[in-house]
Amino acid sequence: MSDTIERIKCLIIGSGPAGYTAAIYAARADLKPIMYTGMEPGGQLTTTTEVDNFPGYPEGIDGPTMMVQLQQQAERFGTEVRIGMVTAVDFSKEVGGIHKVTVDNATQIEAETVIISTGATAKYLGLPSEQKLRGGGVSACAVCDGFFYKGQDVAIVGAGDTAAEEATYLANICTNVTMLVRKDHMRASKAMQHRVNNTSNIKVMYNTEVDEVLGDQVVEGLRMVNNQTGNKEEIEITGLFIAIGHKPNTDIFKGQLDMDDTGYLITEGKSTKTNIPGVFASGDVQDKEYRQAVTAAGTGCMAALDAERYLATVETSDEVSA
Ligand SMILES: Cc1cc2nc3c(=O)[nH]c(=O)nc-3n(C[C@H](O)[C@H](O)[C@H](O)COP(=O)(O)OP(=O)(O)OC[C@H]3O[C@@H](n4cnc5c(N)ncnc54)[C@H](O)[C@@H]3O)c2cc1C
Numbered sequence: 042m043s044d045t046i047e048r049i050k051c052l053i054i055g056s057g058p059a060g061y062t063a064a065i066y067a068a069r070a071d072l073k074p075i076m077y078t079g080m081e082p083g084g085q086l087t088t089t090t091e092v093d094n095f096p097g098y099p100e101g102i103d104g105p106t107m108m109v110q111l112q113q114q115a116e117r118f119g120t121e122v123r124i125g126m127v128t129a130v131d132f133s134k135e136v137g138g139i140h141k142v143t144v145d146n147a148t149q150i151e152a153e154t155v156i157i158s159t160g161a162t163a164k165y166l167g168l169p170s171e172q173k174l175r176g177g178g179v180s181a182c183a184v185c186d187g188f189f190y191k192g193q194d195v196a197i198v199g200a201g202d203t204a205a206e207e208a209t210y211l212a213n214i215c216t217n218v219t220m221l222v223r224k225d226h227m228r229a230s231k232a233m234q235h236r237v238n239n240t241s242n243i244k245v246m247y248n249t250e251v252d253e254v255l256g257d258q259v260v261e262g263l264r265m266v267n268n269q270t271g272n273k274e275e276i277e278i279t280g281l282f283i284a285i286g287h288k289p290n291t292d293i294f295k296g297q298l299d300m301d302d303t304g305y306l307i308t309e310g311k312s313t314k315t316n317i318p319g320v321f322a323s324g325d326v327q328d329k330e331y332r333q334a335v336t337a338a339g340t341g342c343m344a345a346l347d348a349e350r351y352l353a354t355v356e357t358s359d360e361v362s363a
Contacts, residue, residue: 045149049075051348052142052152053120054127055290057084058334059324060158061111062341063348067156068118070349074156076115077125077144079290083108084160085325086334090176093188095334130155132297132317140319153355154319154348157298157306158341159290161325161332165283166198170254174281178260183207183282184333187214190280196221196263198251199284205233207284208243218243219276221265223250254281289326298322305329313344319355321347 051067053060056078067074086092086104093101112122125148131141132155142150163181165171171179180186183197187210196219197208204220205227211218220237225247227234237243248269255262255275262277289304299307299316306322308314313321323344324337 046151047149048139048151049073050152050352051075051154051156051345052140052150053077053156053158054142055079055084055158055160055324055326056082056108056112056122057158057160057324057337058086058108058111059160059326059337059341059344060084060156061108061115062338063156063158063323063345064115064120064122064341065111065118066342066345067348068115068120070345072154072345072349072352073119073121074345075121075123075150077123077127079126079159082124083112085163088176089180089182089185091189092185092334094185127159127293130293130297132320138319140317154321154351156313156341156344156348157294157315157320157322157326158324158337158344159326160337161287161289161305161329163283164286164288166251166285168251168253171251171281171283174254174256174260177258178256178279179254179281179283181283181287182332183211183284186280187211187282190215192216193279194277195219195280195282196276196278197282197284199286200224200227200229201284201286202229202233203286204284205229205237207282209236209240211282212240212243215280216242219263219278220245221249221251222247223268224248251281287325287329287332289329291326303329313340313347319348319351321351 051072051074053076089104125144128146129143139151140155194217195215198221200222208220252264252266264275266273291304306327321344323340
């Protein structure tokens with residue numbers, strides 16, 4: 042542990058669209074933000090080649106380039122971006138309290154406000170062929186990437202509400218959608234199952250898992266296996282969507298911040314306030330509903346504005362009590 046403890050106004054944890062947008066706003070408000078990037082500088086978008094739906098890029102942009110541009114914009118106003126992983130936090134419950142954060146099990150920071158933008162990690166099946174073709178037709182986001190497979194045949198893996206919703210979303214764009222469900226039934230709500238079953242171009246395959254994703258550079262097909270009979274079947278597809286859930290990156294906040302039963306941070310009403318005054322949450326870490334770059338950026342902006350207003354209130358009450 043280092044002996045010197047740095048005291049700052051605003052700490053941003055995470056360097057995805059939420060973190061960088063919070064940084065732009067916080068820096069312009071003179072909060073002199075310091076950001077720690079975590080293990081994935083730039084966040085989830087660095088794993089995708091084409092972002093077509095972020096406003097302001099008429100020709101689309103590749104994810105890594107977009108994130109470098111966001112970093113440059115945040116740095117232009119004075120954000121200090123540091124490589125490092127927050128490994129522990131100690132959040133004071135008092136208004137105006139100082140929040141203690143440890144980086145890489147070594148550096149201690151004391152921050153008047155903390156903006157958490159640690160995102161969520163999409164779960165994958167873990168097959169080598171799936172990993173090889175990520176970005177080459179394997180995606181964990183139908184809303185983001187479905188459009189690229191317009192008029193083509195695709196498959197989706199999953200059985201919950203998100204999988205069912207994404208299957209019907211894809212069915213509107215693609216010619217045929219094969220849905221692989223590991224059990225003999227779906228977990229999705231009855232209403233969502235009804236929608237899937239009443240969509241003529243979705244074929245649900247129960248007791249079915251991915252045996253291998255076929256293709257060298259891009260997805261060309263799928264070998265499926267029936268987990269009851271062991272029978273294997275190949276189909277031709279160009280896109281495979283994995284919809285088996287996300288894990289919010291909130292382990293270090295357990296026991297300190299309110300979370301729902303799946304680990305997403307809970308924020309107050311329409312704000313980004315957590316249950317601890319001075320600690321705010323933005324982006325996918327507090328949003329299991331939309332999970333888009335633009336919504337993450339929107340809540341990043343809100344978090345910086347909430348942090349600025351919080352500091353103004355604390356400073357005013359300090360002046361009154363002085
Ligand atoms: C393959 C794929 C394609 C996508 N395509 C699109 C698209 O085309 N359009 C779109 O709008 N959305 C797309 N999305 C969704 C989009 O990427 C996310 O909604 C968005 O990135 C969420 O932003 P975020 O800032 O909340 O978090 P993330 O982007 O998840 O970033 C989280 C950040 O937190 C950091 N972090 C985590 N833990 C710690 C820690 N302990 N200490 C420090 N830092 C930490 C990580 O290193 C990372 O920098 C896609 C997602 C995927 C997976």
